[in-house]
Every structure is written in structure tokens, then in C-alpha cells.
Amino acid sequence: MKKNKILTFILCLGMMTGFSACESLDLAPEDYFGSGNFWKDQTQASGYMVGLNSYLRSSYSSLFVMGELRNGLLGDGDDGMGTSVMGESLDNQNIIKQDLTADKAGMSNWNGLYSIIVRINLGIQEIENTSVLTEAQKNLYLAQAYGMRAYYYYLLYATWGGVPLVTDVAIIKGQVSAEALKRPRAKASEIMALMKQDIDKSEKAYAAYGADGFSDKYTWSKYATLMLKANVYAWAANVTTDDQKATGEADLRTAKAALEEVIGSNKFALTSDFVKAFRTDAKTTSKESILAVPYNKVENVYMPYIANCVAQEALLTAAFDKDGKPITLDNEAYGKRTLVNGLLRYQYKETLWKAFDETDSRRDATFFVVCNNANKPKTGSNFGVLLKKFSGTYYASEGVHRFDCDGPIFRYAEALLLMAEIENDLGGDPTPYLNKVRERAYGNTTHNFSNGSKYQNTLNILSEVDKEFVFEGKRWFALQRMKDNAGKALVFNADVNYAFIPGDAKKPILSEAEAYKTLWPISISTHANDASIEQNPGYEQFK
Template sequence: MKKFIYGIAGALLFGMYSCDTLDLSPEDYAAAGNYWKNPEQVSTYMNGLHAYLRDDYSSPLVLGELRGGTMREGTSSINTSLNSSSIIRNDLRTTSTGISNWNNYYENILQVNHFIEQVRDECAFLSESARNTFLGQAYGMRAYYYFMLYRTYGAVPLEKDIKILDGKIDAVSLYMKRSSAEDVLAFIKKDINDSETAFGSTTSFDKYYWSKYATLFLKAQIYLWSAKVTTNDDEKPHTATGTSDLEIAQKALNEIIGSNKFSLMKNYADIFDYGKKANNTESILSMYFDRGETTHWGSSFLYTPSIVVGSYYNPDGTVMQDVLQLNTAGIVRYEWKSAFIKSFDQTDSRRAATFLEYYQDKELTKHGSSMLKLVGHVADGIRYFDNDIVMMRYADVLLMMAEVENGLGKPCASYINEVRKRAYGENYTEDVTYTDGTYAENELAILKERDKEFAGEGTRWFDLVRMHDAAKKPLAFSVAVAYLEPGEEAAAVLSNTEEYKLLWPINIGVMTADPEIKQTWGYNQAENIED
């Protein structure tokens, strides 16, 4: 009997994943032909792909923010043990990689690959319009997964299709070495362009499904990264392209802006308000959660009532109560640095909308916080962590445009100020209005605005890798972007000798399962390991 699988040999560790994980059809349906019979089945499969995307809700924070220098590590302000401390302090090594098995992205890529093959080459019952919409979504999703892999690991294996094997599975036939950094990025660009082409001139939009506007948003991210980030690789590195790719990113962003489908929510807190889901004009792509689908992920950012209620203090000196009605929910496993939170002006609405602040002592010296963007809502005395996860939003379009314009040597302050005006509201004055400066000054201003706008949304680490100082060096090596606690020695997120840590190492299990896989660029040399 024939079975379809994908060639990353590490998949053997996961028990040969197939589309039955979507509860759609038996493992060997590719040969049995008992699926792909009508449009409803194709729609159901696409819903399953969106479910996979939603289940990846924690990856942007883990891959895109923890390493960025804004997080506490070790012990929280309420003395709970914090998660991911080795990642937060960038203590990555070949024996302690922080994440494993390519962050499990190839499981999702397998499902998308199979969908593309079937919808592109089969499914004659689909109308041309329906086929193109499905392909636009699928190519966009695959580009997203590979872009997350590329920003994390650089060169990765390129698994483009499904392998059909007869009889016994031979692991050797599944081995697949890492493609070069340049080839991976070229494939990502092709996928995102294929997605845009498939969508064509459509203007239909639903924020809970991958749309043409999600593709344009991701295209801008991809080409902005390509323009500014050099990715090291022993075979074929990618060298930052500069103007040509900045202009492509600019065009994609202008199309989103010119669509008039999106606008900043009037109040910053409304972006994450459970009760404002339906009217979120800022969302380009969101992952929907309802009461029966809560993950309790949001509780990882919130105080433990049994520790703080009646013992800790509000900023006004009053004794803290269970203001969020957590009851027994809540345990701080991730917390942001006090220095970062205090960098927000008190009149910046993002401070109170993002963080609930409190103190361990009545003298208000031992500061702590809970992050509020995933707090959900209370019904019948129970808190449900059922916020939408907003993956792409319009404020990011504006700040990416500021970055693109700055890279092209054009004024960018208007885009920064458009975001800042919403943040300050009635408190917006000339004193907080940004005026264009040098390239490096603008870059730093955009980063600081992004820091405040997207705290907890998984961007800060990626921003530090992509954005530049005056010498066009990544801000990950700049002391100027550090948020230093009292008594903390001034230091950048990475030292000048840690360029290899711009990428993540892969765990030994991946290389054991597939001897064609080599360690990420720079790690063996840094750790004196023979290739």
C-alpha cells in the first residue's frame, strides 16, 4: 500500500504524521482516493490548515520576542520561576538549543504541501476562482512557515512536495540536507509571489482567514528582511539587497494602505478587547478563540492571586485586590523588565493597556507587572482566555512603511506619528511628536515605537536582527537599545563575538535522525566542535 510522507527524516520521531491528524481521512487516502471529491472537503481541509496555524500561537513570542532584551529571566517579581530563561539570556548552544525539531514546522508544511498538490493538479470540480483562492491561501501559509524557519535557522531543508513510497519505508530515502540561505529565501519569495498571483484582483476579506492582504503583509515582511538582513551560510549566504527589495516591500504596503479596508482602532486597548472582536478594523489576520477553545496561554503572563492579593500594592499605594478576577488562574511564567515598562510615558495609553503594574513593598520600590493583551474575559465568575490572537495588524503596516521609507532615504516621521497619535490620544502634543533625523536616529525611533506598540506580540527579537545602527549593523549588537535595570551592566543583547547567535542551533536529535543535516552556521566553530 502506498503512503505519502515528507522527507525530513526527523518526522520519524513524530510517528509519521499524515492528514489523519486533521481528522479528515485515513493515512493512505492519497492512494485510496477517498478524499478530494467535492468543494466541501477542500474547504474542510483548508479550515484544518487554519487550525494548524492557530495552534502555533505561542511561536511568535518564543522565536520573535524572548531573546530581545525586554524580558526578565530567572525569578519573577512575585517569586515564581520564569520559563525559557536560557532563551531570554541568549544562552543557546548545540547541547541546549531552546527549541527542537525545527519548532515542529515541518508537520504543518507537510499538510500544506499535500493541499497544494491536490488543489493545483487535481480537484477538477473546483471553479477557477475557488481554486485560485485556495492556492493563494496555501502558498501564503507555506511562505509564512518557511519565513519563520528562515528567520530562526537561516538555511533549512526545503521540503516542497509529498513523497509516495511503496511498501516498507526506507529512512535513507527521506534524508534531506539544508538548502542554502539564498535558495531558501528565493523559494519563500516565489511562494509569496505565487500566493499574490493566485489571489489576483480579489478584494474579498475575512480577518479569520488568510487573504490577499495577509499575503501582502507577509510579502512586505519578507522583502524588508531580504533588503536589510545578511544571513550567513557556508554554502551560499544571502547578502542584504537594499533598495530593490525595499521598493517591492513599499509597493505591497501601499496596496494594503490604499485598499481602505483597515484603520487604527481609536483606543489601543480595544485591539485586544474580547468584546471588540467583531469590529476590529486594525486586524489583517487574527486567530479566533471562543470560550470552549481556550488555551490558558494568557494565564502565563498574569499574577497569582494567592500570592499578591492583600499582600502587594498598587502604584497608588493601596493594597492590591484581585482586579482581574482570576480566582485560582494566573501564574507569572513570563514577565517584562521594569526598565522596559517604565520607558513608556505615563500619558502613553499603551502602558496601562499592556501592563498591570504592582509593587511588592509599600515603599513602591520592588516593581512587577502582568501583561494584559491575552487576558480574555470573565463570564459567570470564571475567566476565559479567549482573546483573538492578532497575527497581523495595521499599525505594523505603518511602522514597516516608516522603516522602508527610512531605508530609501525618504521622510518617515509621519508614519511614526500616526501610530503615536493613537497611543497618546488627547495627550498628543508637539513634545511627543517625532521629527525626522538621520538614518540611524530614525531607525532607533522606529524600533522604540515598535517596542511599545507590539510588546507581547512577538516582534522585538526579529526587529533587532533586521534594524540597523549608523554602520548598518544589526541593533542586536547595540547597547543603545538595551533596557537596563538599576545596577545592571550596560550590554547589548549579543556581543560582537556572537554573530552566529543571530540564528538558532538545531538539536542533536535532528542530526541523529538525518545525517545529511549539518549544524547551523557558526556554532561548531564557536564551540570548537569538528564538523
């Protein structure tokens, strides 16, 4: 009976996201699960928290949109035409090429994240006031809720800067007019302060609870809060956003301490082989995931966007591999990782693939190369870099391909590479952390880096980020945190970009004249729903 109640709640909570919302914050006008309806016993309260954790999955596509599309790794077919090696048109080329405007903003209504935030706010209010939970339960649930709220605000802040600051729940109590839902944008410094406060409250609640709350990788835990803390404080240390100036060393040391706690916990480790961090059949044995979202056949929910990064079977049967040999669908590289149905809408750059060392195990675990003509030069439009990583499982008995890999939010490799980045920023030696990742990639120590100049270390660390986190949405944020010798963010540095077309001169992802584009534009529809929402500087202001 208890399981049935929780399942019923989750299903109903999920349905709420399907409401058509006209409000600028993308909220449902009425919340059935208010205090009078759903906080009557421990089962209902725990069910609500299960529901909040489930939103990590429903919002997972934000990592691809906010972190992957603009990071310089996705291509345009390598011939400038925006057409895949299979002939399909590639999606979101304006975002990939940094052509952003209010009417081509890529996202609207804050990508729906406020609909989750207000439900977290409701949870915080009810947990603090309920009498049906023990003090230990209250502390655990508050620790999770504050951590999750800080996570969503981090995505919003790193994308748009100052955003509406919503910590109340009045907007979902009973009937609320659209007018009452309108919220102006807060200062960037106010959002940063909220994130830091929420992280602090999460940590204190875990301390009061007396444990780390790590039951499994699919539930928010103390270590998720610590990984978020490291990201937020590293960002604060290095990135100026509007009135929030970069804070420097003090916040770097705070980020380092958070990562030291994660690494020192001995709960997490790199998998022996890179591919085992992602394969469906290694889910239960991997210790690399700190926080992930489950995609699986049982629940019939699968990882977003992956289907558009691999090619459908019918097209591959007429294609060739990088050596000009016909592709067969009965081998490990293709048959067990090949989509039966689907169109190729995203293709990674040939220049990225060629940046991998041939002995780096991540190259062939992450990508497979397809050519459409065995007799023409295998480059440009005749060279497609398709995704293999996260490509799930082909169930031969059913004739169906399922994208049932877990979706990582934080994994141990990030703890190591972010620690390397911070250690380097503080003037220390990053190689002990950096080389652990390389040793896993190469299977030995012969490719280890030596400690070099600060900038050379930075380039080495970013190179590992590039290869380690394809499709995980990490690079775009790293490019804004990491600096060159002149103290400028690497997003403005041609050294770290990959040319769209092989042989072309490298250009920075953004020119310094386009520095305003580090923040995304506010969409016309967001402003239309709430005229108090102002456009980010640099983009054409609303009329």
C-alpha cells in the same frame, strides 16, 4: 450535513498533529487524507482549506518562542536570580539571556512546522489536479496555500537560516520509512527564493481569482500575503544569512509597494483606543486585524503563554500596586484581567516599563505593576511588570478566567511602522506613518516626532515597535533588520537594549563576537533524528 463533514475533517486533521513522530521533520508516517480518501467533492476540498487555516492557531506559539523570548524585553526578576516578584522561578532564562547551545536549543525538530508544510504541499498538489473545484475556487485556495507556505518558511528561515526545502508530498503518501523522510538543509538563498516564488504565486492566484479573498481576519487573504511580502523583502534587503546577501534598495521598494497596497485598500484602520485592538469584547468591531487567530470560550481553545505572564489571584491578594496600595480584585485593572489559577513564569523588565511616558495609553493597557512589600523600595525584585494586554476575560458568574483574546499575526499598526522603517531606509520621511501610531497612543498630536537624522528616526521607530508590539513577537526580527549609523544591526547596539537590573549599564543583546547567535542552534534531538542536519556555524558541532 456540510458543516458536520467539515467539522469532522478539522477534528481528524487536528488529531494528526498528536502522533508521536520520530522523523527529523516531525511528520506523521501516513496521511489518511491522501487523494484517494479526501478530495472527492467541493465540501471536502473546502474543509481541507479550513483545516489549513486552523493550523495558524496551532502554530501561534512559535511567534512567542521565536520572536519574543530573545527580544530583550523579558527579565530575570530584575535581581538576576530568575525569580518572579511572586517568588516563582521564571522559565526559559537561558533563551532570554541568549545562552543557547545544542543541548539548550529552545526548540527541536523545527518546532513542528514541517508537519504543517507537508499538508500545505498536499493541498497544493490536490487543488491543482482536482476536477471537483471551479477555476475560481482553485485560484482562491492556491492563493491561500502558497501564502501560508511562505509564512511558515519565513519563520523557519528567520530562525535557522537554511532549512530543509520540502515542496513535495511523497513523504506522506502511504507508508513511508523514517529514512525516506531525511532531508539535508538547503542553502539560505534557496529558501529565500522559494519564499519569494510562493509569494508571487499567491499574488497571481488572487489576481486570477479576481478578488482579495478577505472574508474575515481569521482566513488567509491577499492582504496577509502582502504583509508577509513586506516582511520577507524588508528582511532580504537588510539581513545577510549565509550565502544570501542583503539585497538593498530594490527589495525595499518591493516591500514598500506591498505596504502601500495594504494601506491604500482602506479596509483596515487603527482602533480609536489601543486597548480595543486586543479586548475580547471588541473583536467584532475592530478593523485593525489583517490576520489573526481566534481563541474563544466556544471552542475552548485559549491563547498560549499568557497564563504564565500574569499572576494567580491568591498571590495578588497579598500584593501591592506601584504606589504601595493593596491590590483589590474588584476593579478594571485587576479583577477583570486576573488569572484565578496559574504561575507567573515570564516577567517584563522594569526598565521597559519606565521607558514609557506616563501619558502613553499603551503602558497601562499593556502592563500592570505588582510589588510584594509596601514598605521596601519599589524596584528590582520588589517590582514586577505583569502583562495585562491579551489577558482575556474574567467570567465572574463562572469564577473562571479565560484567555480568549484573538492572537494577531498581522495588524494595521505593523503596516504603518514597517512602512515608516522602510521609508526611512530609503531616505524618506517616516513620520507620517510613525505619528499615526503615536497619535493613537497619546490621543493627540503633541507628542509627534519630527523628521530627524536617519539613525534618530530608526531609534524613534524601534521605540514605537517596543511599546506597540509587546508579546506579539515582532521586536526580535526588527532588531536584525534595523541598522545603526555604522550599518550594524541594532541587535548589537547597547542604545536599544533595556538593562536587566535598574541602574546597570546597558549592554547590547548580542555582542559582535556572538553574531552567530542571530540564528538559533540546531538541537541535539534534531540531529539525532537525521545525522545529515548540520549545526549552524558558531555553535559546537555535533560529534
